[in-house]
Amino acid sequence: MLLRITLPDSSIKEYSAPVTPLKVAEDISPRLADAAIAAEVNGKLVDLNHEITEDSNLVLHTFTTETGKEIYWHSTSHLMAQAVKQLYPKVKVTIGPAIEQGFYYDFDRDEPFTEEELLKIEARMKELTAQNLPYTRKELSKQEAIDMFAAQNEDYKIELIQAIPDGDIISTYQQGDFIDLCRGPHLPHTGKIKAFKLLKTSGAYWRGDEKNKMLKRIYGISFPSNKELTAYLDMLEEAKKRDHRKLGKDLDLFSMDDEVGPGLVLWHPNGAMIRHLIEEYWKDMHLRHGYKFVYSPHVGRSNLWHTSGHLGFYNENMYAPMDIDGQEYYIKPMNCPFHIAIYKSAMHSYRELPMRLAELGTVYRYERSGVLHGLMRVRGFTQDDAHIICTAEQLPTEVENILTFSMDMLRHFGFENFQIYLSTKPEHPVGEDKDWEIATETLRKSLEKLGIDYAVDEGGGAFYGPKIDIKIKDALNRAWQCTTIQFDFNLPTRFNMEYIGADNQAHRPYMVHRAVLGSMERFFGTLLEYHAGNLPLWLCPVQVMVIPITDAQIEYAKELTTKLLAQGIRAESDMRSEKIGYKIREAELKKIPFMLIIGKNEVENDKVTLRRHTVGDLGSMELADAITKIKEEH
RNA sequence: GCCGAUGUAGCUCAAUGGUAGAGCAAUUGAUUUGUAAUCAAUAGGUUGGGGGUUCGACUCCCUUCAUCGGCUCCA
Numbered sequence: 291m292l293l294r295i296t297l298p299d300s301s302i303k304e305y306s307a308p309v310t311p312l313k314v315a316e317d318i319s320p321r322l323a324d325a326a327i328a329a330e331v332n333g334k335l336v337d338l339n340h341e342i343t344e345d346s347n348l349v350l351h352t353f354t355t356e357t358g359k360e361i362y363w364h365s366t367s368h369l370m371a372q373a374v375k376q377l378y379p380k381v382k383v384t385i386g387p388a389i390e391q392g393f394y395y396d397f398d399r400d401e402p403f404t405e406e407e408l409l410k411i412e413a414r415m416k417e418l419t420a421q422n423l424p425y426t427r428k429e430l431s432k433q434e435a436i437d438m439f440a441a442q443n444e445d446y447k448i449e450l451i452q453a454i455p456d457g458d459i460i461s462t463y464q465q466g467d468f469i470d471l472c473r474g475p476h477l478p479h480t481g482k483i484k485a486f487k488l489l490k491t492s493g494a495y496w497r498g499d500e501k502n503k504m505l506k507r508i509y510g511i512s513f514p515s516n517k518e519l520t521a522y523l524d525m526l527e528e529a530k531k532r533d534h535r536k537l538g539k540d541l542d543l544f545s546m547d548d549e550v551g552p553g554l555v556l557w558h559p560n561g562a563m564i565r566h567l568i569e570e571y572w573k574d575m576h577l578r579h580g581y582k583f584v585y586s587p588h589v590g591r592s593n594l595w596h597t598s599g600h601l602g603f604y605n606e607n608m609y610a611p612m613d614i615d616g617q618e619y620y621i622k623p624m625n626c627p628f629h630i631a632i633y634k635s636a637m638h639s640y641r642e643l644p645m646r647l648a649e650l651g652t653v654y655r656y657e658r659s660g661v662l663h664g665l666m667r668v669r670g671f672t673q674d675d676a677h678i679i680c681t682a683e684q685l686p687t688e689v690e691n692i693l694t695f696s697m698d699m700l701r702h703f704g705f706e707n708f709q710i711y712l713s714t715k716p717e718h719p720v721g722e723d724k725d726w727e728i729a730t731e732t733l734r735k736s737l738e739k740l741g742i743d744y745a746v747d748e749g750g751g752a753f754y755g756p757k758i759d760i761k762i763k764d765a766l767n768r769a770w771q772c773t774t775i776q777f778d779f780n781l782p783t784r785f786n787m788e789y790i791g792a793d794n795q796a797h798r799p800y801m802v803h804r805a806v807l808g809s810m811e812r813f814f815g816t817l818l819e820y821h822a823g824n825l826p827l828w829l830c831p832v833q834v835m836v837i838p839i840t841d842a843q844i845e846y847a848k849e850l851t852t853k854l855l856a857q858g859i860r861a862e863s864d865m866r867s868e869k870i871g872y873k874i875r876e877a878e879l880k881k882i883p884f885m886l887i888i889g890k891n892e893v894e895n896d897k898v899t900l901r902r903h904t905v906g907d908l909g910s911m912e913l914a915d916a917i918t919k920i921k922e923e924h
Numbered sequence: 925g926c927c928g929a930u931g932u933a934g935c936u937c938a939a940u941g942g943u944a945g946a947g948c949a950a951u952u953g954a955u956u957u958g959u960a961a962u963c964a965a966u967a968g969g970u971u972g973g974g975g976g977u978u979c980g981a982c983u984c985c986c987u988u989c990a991u992c993g994g995c996u997c998c999a
Binding site: 906 | 993
């Protein structure tokens with residue numbers, strides 16, 4: 291029987307049935323067959339030795355595709371589990387998926403895995419790859435699967451199998467003496483895994499639930515060549531250099547102090563200057579987009595938090611109350627109740643809506659000690675918060691405006707790659723289904739109208755409303771949520787918010803929480819990492835360092851500095867009696883964008899020599915030309 | 925909070941049970957320099973805190989705090 295197979299390049303070839311993707315790959319080229327990892331037949335992922343028995347579309351995956359990587363890493367995780375089982379037979383295996391970068395496997399074992407043990411496991415893995423053990427698939431019934439893993443005493447696997455709906459195909463993959471429950475597909479054999487490294491260990495709860503037992507997790511990464519592995523490890527090293535915590539120290543931007551307390555940020559003059567510039571831009575943009583600024587206190591009486599409901603659903607993130615004149619006050623974890631109180635201080639007509647109340651509001655939240663992370667997750671932080679109160683008709687325009695406004699602002703800071711999520715109704719929502727539908731559709735339509743790529747996080751919304759989040763990645767590719775646009779069906783009701791409509795009746799407004807940057811702290815952290823500390827000129831605390839070569843040019847340097855300052859350029863001069871090379875080195879290390887080098891020649895000819903950070907000497911020129919060049923970068 | 929690692933001078937790091945060191949930074953002096961580190965001197969420490977073992981602890985043990993990597997949650 292003849293089959294027609296459509297190949298990735300859309301050409302069609304005929305084969306006699308059955309044929310495997312591997313044979314097709316070999317037919318195309320030996321190199322492709324060597325690189326191939328798995329195949330997609332009519333849209334379904336299969337092993338390379340899967341038998342094709344009907345006319346099919348075939349896509350071959352190599353390590354270069356996302357799917358290829360996932361399969362490669364997943365096979366490596368099975369390999370690691372095999373090595374662990376051989377070395378430590380009493381350890382129970384649980385789950386071991388591929389993740390965004392690499393893979394992990396969780397084991398039930400009391401002792402932690404030490405670094406020496408990781409090396410031992412790696413060595414065993416190496417031996418197993420040399421044996422070219424094929425990964426073989428076997429399908430079996432639920433009971434057969436349970437019996438098999440019961441015989442091996444792998445209770446976690448049994449728990450997993452029991453959760454699989456009856457009638458679903460249950461498959462296992464076996465390489466050598468190791469068998470694992472797995473949907474597949476997998477590499478043809480272990481010899482395909484050429485280069486790997488076990489990176490770190492950690493604890494992880496069974497099924498991510500802290501009520502469950504804590505397992506021991508091993509993370510690793512693998513590649514089809516040593517070259518790629520080395521490149522990856524180098525990349526990790528490189529990423530460390532742009533860690534915002536390191537940059538914060540090197541550039542003297544911020545610190546945290548044991549005595550002050552964990553998760554509480556001290557902004558040094560340089561960092562504070564950058565923050566000031568961010569805030570200045572932020573305020574300007576908000577005024578241009580019809581926001582009104584408000585200020586609110588840092589504490590509020592317990593009644594407020596009872597009304598808002600925070601004492602119920604947000605209690606574990608709030609700090610203990612303080613007693614003032616026999617009344618309980620709480621430090622604020624959110625700004626919303628205050629903004630609502632401002633709204634409620636008067637009656638409002640539909641003519642006043644939409645009302646956009648904005649504040650750089652500092653909040654304090656209890657975060658568990660283990661989760662604090664530099665500036666990215668702290669206990670005291672300033673949100674660039676705003677609440678938009680509007681009618682149903684105004685919703686689409688408001689949401690679109692927030693989206694374009696947010697992305698414009700993020701782009702102004704140099705960000706270009708965002709991950710955008712639409713999170714929909716969770717399991718126990720408050721509010722009317724109708725409102726959820728309107729709000730979710732509004733969000734979805736806005737995204738689509740603006741042609742924004744997004745992913746849907748089904749059921750990932752807050753209990754009080756659906757939301758859109760924009761995440762930005764840090765140096766290590768970890769995504770951090772910055773922008774968030776959240777509907778709220780809870781607080782307007784709890785606070786009984788109203789406006790008087792054209793019909794002279796009271797109506798409940800819609801309320802949207804939104805933060806563009808998220809928090810000053812987190813945004814600052816991602817900004818630093820994104821630019822590796824080389825901030826855009828408009829954000830640099832010192833834009834120009836004037837460097838006299840000898841003491842003889844000090845007067846001229848002072849003059850130049852004054853002239854630059856008068857032009858609105860942030861300039862300083864380095865008048866220490868150090869050699870020019872030293873002063874340049876220091877300015878370069880501080881990542882100051884421009885240097886004006888002043889020597890005897892410059893003074894005599896009334897010129898300056900300009901140097902650009904990371905670029906080098908730009909030559910001698912009139913001060914006016916230098917200023918033009920500097921301003922061009924703005 | 926849980927699992928693990930780490931904590932020595934302002935910073936980066938030495939010192940594996942026997943007198944806590946180096947480089948940079950700081951201070952003082954000399955030097956007046958042409959595009960990424962001039963030289964010298966001085967000062968700087970309850971080795972995160974507390975407790976224990978020991979003749980003797982940075983080193984070993986307990987405890988506590990903090991940081992780092994994860995788990996969970998979120999700006």
